[in-house]
Amino acid sequence: MIDNSNTWPINRSELVGRYRMPDRNRNMLLIGGAVMFVGNIALFLLIGGMLKTTGADSTIPLWFLSVVSVPVVILAISLAIWWQIKSRWEAEAPRIWEADGCICPWCKVDVRSEPCEAHGVEFSHRDLLVAHYASPMLDNQAAALKRLAEAVPKPPPRTRLSAGFLGWFKRQAETIRDHDADPATKKRATINVFLTWYALLASIVTIVILVVPDGMQYIFASGFSGWLLLVMPLFFIFNPISIGPAKCKACGQQCHEKGQEICSECGADLRKPGAVTRKEWNTRKVVKAIPALLVIYVLPFMMGFIVKQLPVPARQAIWGTIGPPSGYFFNLDLNTMTPVQIEEEANLLLHLARPEGPGIAYGFDRGLIEQALGLGLLPESYREDAARATVTATIELEETGGDRQIVVVPRIDESLLGNDGPRLAFGGVSIDGGPWSPGASWALVHQDLDEFWRTQSTVLAPLPEDQLEFRVPVDLDPGPHEIRARCWIVVDGPFWNRLELTFDADGNPQFPAQATDYDLPISATVEVP
Ligand SMILES: [Zn+2]
Ligand SMILES: [Zn+2]
Known part of the structure; x- marks a missing residue:
């Protein structure tokens, strides 16, 4: 083995062990994933069983299955990708170490004797290459990539791009985490991250609100992920992991010399990939982050107060x-x-x-x-608006055993006009402009359709099931038909007094004198097969 430890700021084992996870993390992931997987199956079985006992619909909706399975799938895919990257890297890294970093990071060509054709990487870039390969372990990846991309004649466009704006963002984050950076620089980087992040978010939100119809709804619908985006900069600042001197991963003992082979504390073989690490948990930072996390947690509950301002x-x-x-x-x-x-x-x-x-x-x-x-x-016009906001109806065509019926299905929400809730009256349907069928002698109020009122209340005797919609038997030829239904919204008095409707010889309803009524014509085209 060639001793390159004088050129490299890190050990060979660190370079090769770049993608090694600490055993504890890997075990946590595997156990967590297994628990999640088993838990999901249990959940499906449980819900399936529950659905079966209710007898309503014995299949679990597909969207639910997919939503619940997503985390397991994502975890499995990321583990597979990580495994592949790790295996590839561990085959590649010894060659990089032995070539003293003189391997083009993009085309993997050894550039010690001659530069690579595609990118012009050559031996004179050695220090930058070494810094680039060591950067993930030293947490200055974006900074090292930028220096390399600037020195190399023809870096790939993708690299130039990621060394640009995205790289700028990462470099700020690296500066914030850097042990050795002075406080003024760190502060500047922090402010940079905050300003840029929120300026970006604000412009995205503005564009969505202005361009997308009902855009605001999508922003609120983003829910938890939107909330994470909102507080993201805090993760940069309170990142509890920082980079310190090299130490034994097994026992945490600091390495006394560069290229040390055996841990003087626990005797671990430090030449093994991943045996040396520089990451350390900064507990003080974690403690400092607790108030911020509390604020993040509490903020949604203070929404009312904030929006009021x-x-x-x-x-x-x-x-x-x-x-x-x-x-x-x-x-x-x-x-x-x-x-x-x-x-x-x-x-x-x-x-x-x-x-x-x-x-x-x-x-x-x-x-x-x-x-x-x-x-x-x-x-006074608000009375009509309030009545219309809560009462609508739709037309449906139903077929049972060869008999067709036009069904006018009411939607009557809870009243905005107190006990004088609006009623829905029905005056028949007309098919393709033909005569009106007879109207209904009863009118519906919200309480007629509401499960609670139907089962629990003694104020209003419940109507029979078949009167909760307006049904008209029809005889229709195949093809499209234009169906019109004439309905009225009636505001006349307390809902517990039933309104008995009579129609004159022309089929016009006779509303009581004190009643206010609003026309509610509805129409639909139905297709008869
Ligand atoms: Zn190259
Ligand atoms: Zn040790």
Whole structure:
């Protein structure tokens, strides 16, 4: 074996052992992966069993299977990739050591006698090459790559790129972790990382919000990964691993001399790949990081307080996407608000309650519009908006045993108008512009469709199952048909008083005198096979 220890800042065993994981880490990964794998199978069996007993649908949804399997698959793939890289490196590294680093990092050509053709790497680059090969162990990879890429005549474009901006970012991080860098330099690097990272994030977020429709929703949907991106710079700063002098990996005893072969403390063979390490855990840094981690953890819970400080459009944009905290509307004091402010909040409420909106989680937050209308603080048109926000219907074509039915399926959310909740009345369907079928003598309110009210309440006698939708038997020829249904939203009085509907000779409904009604025409094209 050639003794190159005078040119190299690290030992041969460190170079060759670059991809060796400490046994403890590897065992943790393997055990963790195995537990995860077995746990997943157990989870699937458990859920499968539960589904079977309910009898509803005995298959686990595919998306659930894939989402739960992803971590195991990722772990297995990364272990395989790591294993391959490690084996390749351990075949290559002894050659690099013996050639005194004079191997082109890109085409693997020995450049001691003549430069490599593709990149122009030659013997005069020896020190830079050695520094490059030793850099992963000394935690100055990006800095060493940059120096090499600048000295070599024709580095690959990819390398030039990664020595550029991305490399700049990594170099800042390396400076932050560097034991020997002076505090002023470290501080500058820290500020650089923070400013660049958040400037980048802010521009991405701005672009997404401006360009993508409903972009805000995607940003909030990024959830945990978005949150990680947000706090990423903290990981650079509180990176608990730093690089110190070489030491025995087995017992931690520092190596007294370069190229030491046997650990003087535990007798370990330091020539074995990975027997020497320079990584050390900085417990003081870990302790320092605890408050920051606590803040990171607590921040989402302080969301309400933080968003409250924002200007109205930003605040409404956020609440309009993820839904406001409990009591948001309930706690508004209408007497201290201007008409414009009341309308803004009412609009937010309608935006949340819209059919595809995030909804309003708490019943006591639903009363804003009703209350403001009662006090004369909102235009009367909000009554209609509130009624329409919670009542819609869709048309479906159903076939059972050769009999076809048009089904008008109502969606009636919890009322925004208190107990005078809007009702849905049905006046028949018309097929391809033909005559209207008879209407229904009953109207539906939210409580009719709600499981709790149907089973637990004595206030309103539940309607039979088949009256919870409006069904019209039809006889349709094959082909497309245009179906229209005429419905009305009726606001007349407390929901517990049933509204009996009568229709005149022309099929027009006779609403009570005190009732307000809004047309709700719906239509759909159905295809009969
Ligand atoms: Zn080359
Ligand atoms: Zn030792």
